Amino acid sequence: MSVPRLAVTVDLVVLTVREQRLCALMWRRDRAPYDEAWSLPGGFIQLDEDLPVAASRLMAERAGLADVRIHLEQLATYGYPDRDPRQRVVSVAYLGLAPDLPASSRAQVLWTAVDDLIHHDRAAFDHRRILCDGVERARAKLEYTSLAAAFCPPEFTVAELRRVYEIVWGTVLDPRNFHRKVTGADRFLVPTERTTTRDGGRPARLYGRGDAEQLRPPMLRPPPERRVG
Amino acid sequence: MSVPRLAVTVDLVVLTVREQRLCALMWRRDRAPYDEAWSLPGGFIQLDEDLPVAASRLMAERAGLADVRIHLEQLATYGYPDRDPRQRVVSVAYLGLAPDLPASSRAQVLWTAVDDLIHHDRAAFDHRRILCDGVERARAKLEYTSLAAAFCPPEFTVAELRRVYEIVWGTVLDPRNFHRKVTGADRFLVPTERTTTRDGGRPARLYGRGDAEQLRPPMLRPPPERRVG
DNA sequence: GCAAAAGTGTTTCCTTTACACCCATGT
DNA sequence: ACATGGGTGTAAAGGAAACACTTTTGC
Structure with a gap:
């Protein structure tokens, strides 16, 4: 045929x-x-x-x-x-x-x-x-990978990474808990010695992308009632 | 062209x-x-x-x-x-x-x-x-869906579902914690009135597949050191 | 009675959540 | 000084892990 x-x-x-x-x-x-x-x-x-x-x-x-x-x-x-x-x-x-x-x-x-x-x-x-x-x-x-960093420039702050999550998900995340989660995750972020004040306020540490692909345990999206946008 | x-x-x-x-x-x-x-x-x-x-x-x-x-x-x-x-x-x-x-x-x-x-x-x-x-x-x-039930017949016991997880993942799971997790998950399983003793021991309740697709929070695979097979 | 598997209770640990509070900069 | 955002501390809530124990069957 x-x-x-x-x-x-x-x-x-x-x-x-x-x-x-x-x-x-x-x-x-x-x-x-x-x-x-x-x-x-x-x-x-x-x-x-x-x-x-x-x-x-x-x-x-x-x-x-x-x-x-x-x-x-x-x-x-x-x-x-x-x-x-x-x-x-x-x-x-x-x-x-x-x-x-x-x-x-x-x-x-x-x-x-x-x-x-x-x-x-x-x-x-x-x-x-x-x-x-x-x-x-x-x-x-x-939720379960470190891909959010792919949206960021080579060096970025935790707040910039958080904004990626917030905009992609259409939610608001607690800056303090987010900070702990991503800085505590194994190989998600590699800290540099440098800081920036480009977002205003106290200088924020700059991070590069780590080599982890998975984020375990995952960071789950907040349930819909907390959605914004 | x-x-x-x-x-x-x-x-x-x-x-x-x-x-x-x-x-x-x-x-x-x-x-x-x-x-x-x-x-x-x-x-x-x-x-x-x-x-x-x-x-x-x-x-x-x-x-x-x-x-x-x-x-x-x-x-x-x-x-x-x-x-x-x-x-x-x-x-x-x-x-x-x-x-x-x-x-x-x-x-x-x-x-x-x-x-x-x-x-x-x-x-x-x-x-x-x-x-x-x-x-x-x-x-x-x-890990994060109810798809394991797709491997089961229309009616199945919690232990049969657990064996699916164990065989697909090559791990051993605690039967008691597994039971609580899957029976507590929203719409994962729909209980029937019937029981079976086809696996031996005390009769086990038979369940059908629920209409949930997601399993949240997910059930994460045990880390590799606990793997079997 | 005994073995086997189902299912519940309980304690401990870890993660998430919520939020008070302090820190370091620009203006 | 004060606004702004960065970052830490902490207590409460929730889920996961570990495991003692009871239940209900077949033999």
């Missing part, structure tokens, strides 16, 4: 925390279908290219982020037959977590607040769904 | 607990490449078929499990260029968790202990890697 062959793309959900909001890197479409809608940056994979390689390439080519330091992990694969009206496309989505980097020089690529994208649904194809899945993955992973 | 088109398959990692071991449903190959090696059941997706539909179809056709009650979730997608020596194939893996059902009537399809598969590596293609990823996903999900 003959084997069906399909177009395969990689789409990127690249998240960052910017101006007190969770933002995704979105591509402004300039042609049909979904002309002028926002889509996730992505593209077809090449015949000799592994999936993570394609994701990195597209991160540079389409998202304008050639930097290797960005955390990239596979999110999920979407393949229902009519998700692209032109042809059948199976799309492997990758999730990227980035510090607040300057956006691409292209006007077409912009950091856009996730809340706006989700509530107003101006996303092309099934990209709203993919974006939601990426956001939920990020929210869940902050 | 021309769009490359690739063959896309769905591969199934179907796990169960059988005879005190974690087992996967494996397909005995009878042709090159990897003649006589074990592979995951799977097949090409059809042109008009969504991915979960293809997974269900292959679960019936190739795995011999037409039953809908089996938990099925997407695992990951594997696509490095030479993973199949014949042609480039992108494979979307699904993870299935099943109770100890009679295996398929086909002699080609057999429940095989995961330990043996992993340690002796008689798996075709990159299926050992996919199997490992599926097993690790299952182990992790027992």
